[in-house]
Amino acid sequence: MKDIKTIGIVGAGAMGRGIAQIAAQAGFDVLLFDLNADAVAAARTSLSEMWDKLAAKGKIPQDVAKQSLQRVQSCTEVQALSKADLVIEAVVERLDVKCELFRQLEGIVSADCILASNTSSLPITAIAQACTHPSRVAGFHFFNPVPLMKVVEIIDGLRSDPLTGDALMALARAMGHTPVRAKDMPGFIVNHAGRGMNIEGLKTAQESVAPFYQIDAIMREQAGFRMGPFELLDLTGLDVSHAVMESIYQQFYDEPRFRPSPITAVRSAGKLLGRKTGQGFYAYPEGQKQVPVEPEVPKPTQGLKVWLAPYHSVGHKRAAALLKDLGVAIIAAEAPPADALIVVTPYGEDTATVVSEHLLDGERTVALDTFFGLEQGKRRVLMCSVATLPKWRDAAHALFASDNTPVSIIDDSAGFVGQRVVATIVNVASDIAQQAIATPTDIDLAVSLGLGYPKGGPLSMGDSLGGAHVLEILRCLYRTTGDMRYRPSPWLQRRVQLGLSLRAEAACVAR
Numbered sequence: 173m174k175d176i177k178t179i180g181i182v183g184a185g186a187m188g189r190g191i192a193q194i195a196a197q198a199g200f201d202v203l204l205f206d207l208n209a210d211a212v213a214a215a216r217t218s219l220s221e222m223w224d225k226l227a228a229k230g231k232i233p234q235d236v237a238k239q240s241l242q243r244v245q246s247c248t249e250v251q252a253l254s255k256a257d258l259v260i261e262a263v264v265e266r267l268d269v270k271c272e273l274f275r276q277l278e279g280i281v282s283a284d285c286i287l288a289s290n291t292s293s294l295p296i297t298a299i300a301q302a303c304t305h306p307s308r309v310a311g312f313h314f315f316n317p318v319p320l321m322k323v324v325e326i327i328d329g330l331r332s333d334p335l336t337g338d339a340l341m342a343l344a345r346a347m348g349h350t351p352v353r354a355k356d357m358p359g360f361i362v363n364h365a366g367r368g369m370n371i372e373g374l375k376t377a378q379e380s381v382a383p384f385y386q387i388d389a390i391m392r393e394q395a396g397f398r399m400g401p402f403e404l405l406d407l408t409g410l411d412v413s414h415a416v417m418e419s420i421y422q423q424f425y426d427e428p429r430f431r432p433s434p435i436t437a438v439r440s441a442g443k444l445l446g447r448k449t450g451q452g453f454y455a456y457p458e459g460q461k462q463v464p465v466e467p468e469v470p471k472p473t474q475g476l477k478v479w480l481a482p483y484h485s486v487g488h489k490r491a492a493a494l495l496k497d498l499g500v501a502i503i504a505a506e507a508p509p510a511d512a513l514i515v516v517t518p519y520g521e522d523t524a525t526v527v528s529e530h531l532l533d534g535e536r537t538v539a540l541d542t543f544f545g546l547e548q549g550k551r552r553v554l555m556c557s558v559a560t561l562p563k564w565r566d567a568a569h570a571l572f573a574s575d576n577t578p579v580s581i582i583d584d585s586a587g588f589v590g591q592r593v594v595a596t597i598v599n600v601a602s603d604i605a606q607q608a609i610a611t612p613t614d615i616d617l618a619v620s621l622g623l624g625y626p627k628g629g630p631l632s633m634g635d636s637l638g639g640a641h642v643l644e645i646l647r648c649l650y651r652t653t654g655d656m657r658y659r660p661s662p663w664l665q666r667r668v669q670l671g672l673s674l675r676a677e678a679a680c681v682a683r
């Protein structure tokens with residue numbers, strides 16, 4: 173592969189402009205073309221303003237700002253890209269348009285020029301089919317906004333020469349981005365891994381487990397994510413997210429793990445799209461998000477007796493330590509006395525299942541989620557059975573909030589909220605690894621940089637929460653619901669069976 177010095181960019185929209193910025197700042201000459209000449213002019217003006225701003229703030233030296241702008245050449249005809257060593261396409265997301273453009277480019281550029289597509293959802297192999305030399309075609313998938321989102325997916329089409337991808341990996345590093353490598357499969361890595369949070373969050377809401385704002389609060393303040401699923405959907409907008417959910421589901425031929433929700437179909441039809449329409453899962457009067465007020469903490473129940481179920485050893489240990497810290501003497505009896513609050517700590521089971529399996533009194537039983545730990549200040553989640561009386565719910569609420577820790581009260585759900593959403597995220601990521609779409613390292617890197625997930629990415633998250641617990645939650649979810657979406661990925665199951673990290677690659681591979 174020849175050295176890349178000049179980069180052609182086709183499409184001067186949000187993405188083309190962002191790619192032009194990081195390429196020119198990294199010292200590459202940029203040829204920017206768009207069918208719409210105004211778009212090129214607008215992009216150059218916005219780049220100029222951006223570099224001036226960065227220089228004024230001291231983020232880049234003045235001369236770098238000036239030289240960067242000089243490196244970006246506006247092109248009025250696609251033929252002007254003939255000198256490019258690489259052309260990056262960032263035009264409208266339509267296969268017919270991209271194929272036609274690639275066909276045209278092959279007649280313009282040199283024989284060893286690389287042709288890359290920034291597509292988010294179209295198969296690279298299908299775009300490359302338009303070319304006489306598909307080996308020079310690969311995916312180069314940046315995220316929006318390009319200068320801030322420091323990850324880029326390099327996708328090998330079925331006919332791509334691996335050297336094409338290698339050259340793009342090196343180029344991404346030279347532009348200050350972190351490259352990850354993916355097979356040509358729907359959603360590549362990030363948009364595939366991102367299914368877990370949205371789809372399981374929606375399923376949980378559809379079962380009326382908790383209101384949208386509570387699910388978000390739990391995902392942020394208990395599970396440690398920057399945003400919950402509904403905040404994220406409001407930010408992206410359902411016009412984009414709902415279409416992506418349907419597209420990935422269809423491209424994987426109705427894989428139950430990706431089954432979209434009628435919630436987003438109806439809300440899309442009603443134009444409750446999110447921030448952009450002022451009304452999504454939250455209302456945004458004058459652009460300000462309105463969050464419902466949480467219910468008040470009830471008064472503590474005097475002389476409350478608490479019986480803690482011993483059925484889950486880890487859950488029991490964590491809950492017992494917390495109750496001790498809260499100054500509660502747990503009743504030591506083997507069976508719960510008739511006047512005590514019953515606290516159970518299931519992993520993947522709902523309260524009703526624990527009550528019926530152990531012949532407990534459903535009216536007095538409340539479940540506590542211990543999966544993420546119970547430190548003071550970290551939101552705690554309590555779950556009622558459909559028989560739990562308000563008196564016992566309130567007693568549990570006051571008790572577990574007594575050290576000023578926020579508490580969410582949810583309805584019965586196999587896997588509470590956090591357990592089922594996080595187990596789904598880890599399961600989807602495990603299955604990306606099982607399908608060899610990317611290495612475990614690249615899956616974690618792509619997701620932590622592309623989606624901002626905590627704990628170093630979904631596979632590392634599974635390791636730190638305990639792969640065996642994640643598997644246990646999924647198996648219970650599958651048993652309780654009978655829904656194939658919860659079947660554990662073989663990647664996860666085998667690593668847990670063998671006591672290995674979820675990031676472990678096989679010691680030897682099929683030949």
Ligand SMILES: NC(=O)c1ccc[n+]([C@@H]2O[C@H](COP(=O)([O-])OP(=O)(O)OC[C@H]3O[C@@H](n4cnc5c(N)ncnc54)[C@H](O)[C@@H]3O)[C@@H](O)[C@H]2O)c1
Nearest residue numbers: 183184185186187206207208211262263264265291292316
């Ligand atoms: N916006 C995002 O968040 C995002 C993120 C990752 C990838 N992508 C992908 O990047 C690509 C571009 O997205 P965008 O958001 O910048 O789009 P955009 O609509 O902002 O810009 C597309 C530009 O392409 C131009 N164009 C259309 N057809 C053309 C052609 N045949 N030749 C030359 N120019 C043409 C249009 O005039 C327009 O200026 C799409 O494939 C999209 O899926 C977008």
